[in-house]
Amino acid sequence: MSIQTPEAPTTLPPAAPLDTANRSRRSVFVRRPFFTIALIVAVAYLVAAIFAPQVAPFDPVQQDFNVMMQPPTAAHLFGTDSYGQDILSRVIYGARFALIIGIFAVLIGAAGGLVIGLAAGLSGGGSEWALMRLIDAILALPSLILAVAFIAILGQGVDKVVIAVGLSMIGPFARTVRGDVLQVRVQLFIEAAQLMSIPYLRVVWRHVLPNVIFPLAVQVTIRISEAILVSSSLSFLGIGVTPPTPDWGLMIAEGRDFVSFAPWMSAMPGFALALLLIALTIVGDGIREEFDPKLRKDP
Amino acid sequence: MTLPPQAPNAPPVQPIFELIEVEQVFEVPKPGRPLFSRDTVGLRALDGVRLSIRKGTSLAIVGESGSGKSTLLRVLLGLDKPSGGRALYRGKPIGEARAQGTDFARDVAMVYQDARGSLDPRMTIGAILAEPLRHFNIVPPEGEAQRIAHLLDRVGLPVDAAERFPSGLSGGQVRRVAIARALASEPSVLVADEAVSGLDVSTQAQLLTLLQSLQRDMGLTLAFITHDLGVASYLCEEIAIMYLGRIVETGPTDAVLNAPAHPYSAALRAAAPQFFEPLSEPLPGEIPSPLDLPKGCRFSTRCPVAQSDCQSKDPQLGKLGSGRAVACIHPITQA
Numbered sequence: 001m002s003i004q005t006p007e008a009p010t011t012l013p014p015a016a017p018l019d020t021a022n023r024s025r026r027s028v029f030v031r032r033p034f035f036t037i038a039l040i041v042a043v044a045y046l047v048a049a050i051f052a053p054q055v056a057p058f059d060p061v062q063q064d065f066n067v068m069m070q071p072p073t074a075a076h077l078f079g080t081d082s083y084g085q086d087i088l089s090r091v092i093y094g095a096r097f098a099l100i101i102g103i104f105a106v107l108i109g110a111a112g113g114l115v116i117g118l119a120a121g122l123s124g125g126g127s128e129w130a131l132m133r134l135i136d137a138i139l140a141l142p143s144l145i146l147a148v149a150f151i152a153i154l155g156q157g158v159d160k161v162v163i164a165v166g167l168s169m170i171g172p173f174a175r176t177v178r179g180d181v182l183q184v185r186v187q188l189f190i191e192a193a194q195l196m197s198i199p200y201l202r203v204v205w206r207h208v209l210p211n212v213i214f215p216l217a218v219q220v221t222i223r224i225s226e227a228i229l230v231s232s233s234l235s236f237l238g239i240g241v242t243p244p245t246p247d248w249g250l251m252i253a254e255g256r257d258f259v260s261f262a263p264w265m266s267a268m269p270g271f272a273l274a275l276l277l278i279a280l281t282i283v284g285d286g287i288r289e290e291f292d293p294k295l296r297k298d299p
Numbered sequence: 300m301t302l303p304p305q306a307p308n309a310p311p312v313q314p315i316f317e318l319i320e321v322e323q324v325f326e327v328p329k330p331g332r333p334l335f336s337r338d339t340v341g342l343r344a345l346d347g348v349r350l351s352i353r354k355g356t357s358l359a360i361v362g363e364s365g366s367g368k369s370t371l372l373r374v375l376l377g378l379d380k381p382s383g384g385r386a387l388y389r390g391k392p393i394g395e396a397r398a399q400g401t402d403f404a405r406d407v408a409m410v411y412q413d414a415r416g417s418l419d420p421r422m423t424i425g426a427i428l429a430e431p432l433r434h435f436n437i438v439p440p441e442g443e444a445q446r447i448a449h450l451l452d453r454v455g456l457p458v459d460a461a462e463r464f465p466s467g468l469s470g471g472q473v474r475r476v477a478i479a480r481a482l483a484s485e486p487s488v489l490v491a492d493e494a495v496s497g498l499d500v501s502t503q504a505q506l507l508t509l510l511q512s513l514q515r516d517m518g519l520t521l522a523f524i525t526h527d528l529g530v531a532s533y534l535c536e537e538i539a540i541m542y543l544g545r546i547v548e549t550g551p552t553d554a555v556l557n558a559p560a561h562p563y564s565a566a567l568r569a570a571a572p573q574f575f576e577p578l579s580e581p582l583p584g585e586i587p588s589p590l591d592l593p594k595g596c597r598f599s600t601r602c603p604v605a606q607s608d609c610q611s612k613d614p615q616l617g618k619l620g621s622g623r624a625v626a627c628i629h630p631i632t633q634a
């Protein structure tokens with residue numbers, strides 16, 4: 001009996017051509033019309049917020065008692081409020097506050113969540129247990145309640161709202177980061193790096209972090225709308241930013257007493273808020289579906 | 300007083316790896332334990348493994364699924380400490396060698412079976428290859444790009460693969476990248492777990508040719524796990540056949556496969572008349588659970604030539620002729 005060794009080729013044939021990674025996929029904007037519309041809306045808000053002084057027809061805090069509580073007219077497209085302030089201008093400036101508060105609060109939440117989630121996911125054992133119970137305890141409360149508690153400690157004002165809303169979002173971020181870390185740290189490429197005797201912290205920095213940062217960035221875009229909603233709720237409750245700041249929540253609250261005969265006072269900022277939240281949610285979902293391979297339908 | 304006589308044909312070279320009676324017992328939940336009970340039983344994934352790997356040799360480790368091949372590799376790589384016995388690398392315990400700086404990690408490189416999973420999906424191929432180059436200070440920074448191009452060329456990939464991500468490469472190409480990364484640290488030992496399985500035959504053949512030429516040109520020591528006797532005989536000078544956590548036969552591949560001494564090797568050989576076909580159902584009878592090893596010889600439940608004493612004595616791997624060893628009380632002798 002003899003071993004027959006099949007003739008293996010003696011010269012190495014060239015490897016098959018590389019897959020063209022950038023297969024001509026149809027553009028995201030064509031495939032996702034709602035995403036495109038939502039993105040345009042969100043960008044419009046952003047532009048309005050950045051260029052508010054140029055775009056707004058009036059000073060948002062300029063009171064004019066001659067034009068108090070006017071319904072929408074050619075001069076005041078969204079009408080005026082009980083102090084005669086131009087609601088359109090206030091809504092435009094309000095976008096500024098909404099976006100600033102939303103973005104910075106989410107960044108605080110994401111940064112805190114990243115640190116705690118990484119620590120929990122990597123430590124394991126007793127310290128992980130303690131951290132996660134802490135997060136569970138925090139998570140048991142809705143972010144709004146938590147934000148109210150932080151405001152009670154910190155006091156009012158735009159900066160305080162940013163911090164309070166940011167702190168209240170650390171819990172959910174920490175939880176998702178920890179979940180991702182737990183998934184990544186058992187991956188083979190982590191073991192392969194450790195096999196090369198690469199120091200642990202460098203493995204975390206080079207291999208764990210990049211693989212959790214990306215899903216985190218997607219989370220950030222999704223949760224901006226939540227932060228805006230919580231901050232507006234705080235203002236609506238009268239414990240967020242202080243008047244006469246042109247904040248949507250505050251404006252809705254101010255218009256509440258006049259709702260039966262001057263509904264535009266609440267409706268205009270309410271509509272602005274709702275539209276932005278919807279647009280941000282659609283944009284966030286689109287980004288997630290586009291980049292999360294697990295959710296991607298077409299190859 | 301006289302020195303112990305030295306075998307004339309055994310030069311006193313120290314093997315690269317030496318495993319002496321290595322055991323690896325995993326505590327696993329006891330089957331059928333009641334809910335909330337913490338009863339565990341020992342699973343003997345490795346049991347009395349004796350193996351020595353000489354410098355420059357190529358060794359195939361063959362065995363059915365669950366025979367402990369991957370567990371053996373993890374011990375060789377120092378990823379797991381064996382629960383019994385001694386595992387030595389150039390005469391030093393592997394754990395110690397690994398703990399002392401980066402020399403062991405540089406010298407012993409690994410190619411994973413799941414090559415794609417072993418590459419960071421967020422890194423380009425270039426960055427993946429640069430990692431060991433930088434970590435072990437293989438080339439000065441200005442020579443890095445050139446070395447990466449050289450490595451890619453060595454494994455038969457185009458240079459522009461450096462800019463791609465693993466997800467943009469095919470299965471065979473990803474294995475090549477994994478091999479290139481293993482070679483980047485200029486190792487002297489290459490350890491590979493099923494490095495060619497699951498690929499189509501022509502890709503397998505290309506990779507085998509590549510591995511063989513690498514082994515020859517660079518004088519690599521190769522430890523290669525495979526299911527496939529054809530791969531073993533093509534690539535490896537030596538073979539170690541595992542059954543239920545023990546190496547039951549070792550020796551030069553041709554000699555062992557042409558004239559198996561252990562009934563299990565013979566059965567494997569007979570079940571694979573066509574090489575380059577994975578072993579599907581090699582043997583009649585079920586492989587016993589490693590939780591409940593048969594008394595005496597572990598192969599006695601399936602052995603066609605078992606005799607009465609096989610149930611009472613557990614044969615260890617013992618010498619049988621030149622360079623061969625077998626763990627059987629009644630080895631098959633060629634008539």
Ligand SMILES: Nc1ncnc2c1ncn2[C@@H]1O[C@H](COP(=O)(O)OP(=O)(O)OP(=O)(O)O)[C@@H](O)[C@H]1O
Pocket residue numbers: 325326327342343344362363364365366367368369370371589
């Ligand atoms: N970490 C572990 N904990 C418990 N049992 C384990 C562990 N690792 C391996 N085993 C068991 O040890 C035995 C040998 O496993 P191993 O992975 O080494 O087999 P293998 O020969 O590599 O199989 P395959 O060819 O399927 O890869 C198996 O019964 C397996 O269930």
Ligand code: SF4
Pocket residue numbers: 561562563596597598599600602603604605606609614626627628629630
């Ligand atoms: S010892 Fe006995 S049972 Fe075991 S392989 Fe040899 S002949 Fe078979």
Ligand SMILES: [Mg+2]
Pocket residue numbers: 368369370
């Ligand atoms: Mg295995």
